[in-house]
Each structure stands twice: as structure tokens, then as C-alpha cells.
Amino acid sequence: DAGVIQSPRHEVTEMGQEVTLRCKPISGHDYLFWYRQTMMRGLELLIYFNNNVPIDDSGMPEDRFSAKMPNASFSTLKIQPSEPRDSAVYFCASSFWDSTPEQFFGPGTRLTVL
Amino acid sequence: RKEVEQDPGPFNVPEGATVAFNCTYSNSASQSFFWYRQDCRKEPKLLMSVYSSGNEDGRFTAQLNRASQYISLLIRDSKLSDSATYLCVVDQGAQKLVFGQGTRLTINP
Numbered sequence: 550d551a552g553v554i555q556s557p558r559h560e561v562t563e564m565g566q567e568v569t570l571r572c573k574p575i576s577g578h579d580y581l582f583w584y585r586q587t588m589m590r591g592l593e594l595l596i597y598f599n600n601n602v603p604i605d606d607s608g609m610p611e612d613r614f615s616a617k618m619p620n621a622s623f624s625t626l627k628i629q630p631s632e633p634r635d636s637a638v639y640f641c642a643s644s645f646w647d648s649t650p651e652q653f654f655g656p657g658t659r660l661t662v663l
Numbered sequence: 664r665k666e667v668e669q670d671p672g673p674f675n676v677p678e679g680a681t682v683a684f685n686c687t688y689s690n691s692a693s694q695s696f697f698w699y700r701q702d703c704r705k706e707p708k709l710l711m712s713v714y715s716s717g718n719e720d721g722r723f724t725a726q727l728n729r730a731s732q733y734i735s736l737l738i739r740d741s742k743l744s745d746s747a748t749y750l751c752v753v754d755q756g757a758q759k760l761v762f763g764q765g766t767r768l769t770i771n772p
Contacts, residue, residue: 580758584762590764591762591763591764591765592707592750592762592764592765594759594760594761597758597759599758604757605757605759640706640707644758646758650695650754650758650760651697651709652709652760654706654707654708655706656705656706657706
């Protein structure tokens with residue numbers, strides 16, 4: 550079975566450009582999470598969805614960040630305009646609600662903003 | 664105070680040694696706890712859940728102390744392949760997990 554799929558795997562862009570990261574969760578999973586990982590701050594939850602509805606976006610750093618989940622098999626995280634401090638690895642994860650909330654992570658998108 | 668705190672290490676131990684990590688959490692209402700493993704430049708993956716009674720999975724033992732709000736992971740007979748970053752994870756409820764910054768472990772031949 551395919552795991553969580555993320556694209557692109559690497560993105561290098563210039564400050565001020567729009568960046569769109571994409572995620573396809575595991576089929577049948579009803580939760581989707583976006584995380585950001587940096588050396589300084591570790592793994593931070595940005596936003597998560599349940600059944601395509603945003604549940605908690607308190608981790609979104611500012612208005613430059615937005616996320617959507619138009620259907621159960623696709624989500625995007627957009628940064629507009631991007632800044633050098635946004636450079637990080639962005640992970641998408643999905644899970645299925647049951648007694649053990651194990652999250653399955655995608656391979657991540659390594660974003661560099663110059 | 665961070666919600667989940669870990670010693671970042673690095674821990675460098677010889678192959679075959681026993682190594683232990685601790686982690687503390689701030690929310691006394693937390694119910695579920697986990698250890699995730701992250702290899703260099705890879706995604707985190709669940710290593711094991713942590714149960715109140717303690718649990719073992721091969722060479723790995725996880726313990727929970729609710730009174731002191733700490734979680735531990737013990738690795739016995741360490742292998743080169745155990746080299747990774749170990750993330751302590753606390754479930755805040757509603758599927759929301761909080762990750763510690765991780766403890767980096769290197770097993771030396």
C-alpha cells in the first residue's frame with residue numbers, strides 16, 4: 550500500500566515567491582496533519598484536518614500560511630509570500646481515528662527560501 | 664516551559680551497550696504517550712506506545728511515571744542500526760500529538 554505522498558520533495562525558491570506543498574494521505578485515513586521541522590524548534594504542528602475540515606490551525610505562524618483540504622485524498626499548504634525563515638522540512642501525516650492515534654508521515658518537502 | 668522536554672544529546676555509545684533516555688511532559692491530563700524514531704533526513708515513524716504498566720518490544724522497554732510526569736526508553740544490546748533520533752510524543756487528545764525535540768543517538772562499532 551502507498552504511504553503518505555508529498556510533492557515536491559525539494560523546493561528552492563526566492564524570497565517573495567509563492568510556494569505550494571502537496572499531500573496525498575493514506576486512503577481511508579480521516580485525519581491529516583501538517584508539520585514543520587527545524588533544528589531550532591523541532592517538529593511543530595501547523596494545522597490539522599478531520600474529514601477535510603480544519604480542526605486546529607493555532608500552529609500556523611502567520612497569515613502568509615494557508616492550508617486547504619478540498620477532498621479526502623488531497624491537501625495543500627501554501628506560503629505566500631515566502632521568507633528565508635520559512636526554510637524547513639514540511640511533513641504531512643495522516644491517521645485513522647481508533648484507540649491508538651498513530652500518525653503516518655510522508656517523506657517531507659525540504660523547502661529552501663533564498 | 665516546553666510541553667515535552669528531552670535531552671537532545673548526542674548520546675554516543677558502543678555497540679552492545681544499554682542506553683536510556685528520559686522525557687518529561689507538562690500536561691498532567693495527557694493520556695497517551697509514544698516514542699517515535701527518526702532516521703537522518705527521513706520522516707518520523709512510530710517505535711512504540713508507552714503504557715502505564717510499562718511495555719517491552721524486543722530490546723526496547725518503555726516506562727511511564729505519571730506521578731513525576733516522565734517517560735523513559737531503554738535500549739538493550741544496542742545495534743549500529745539503532746542510530747537515530749528518538750522523539751518523545753504526548754497525545755493531547757483529539758488526535759493532536761506534541762513532539763519533543765528528540766534525542767540523537769549514535770551507536771559506535
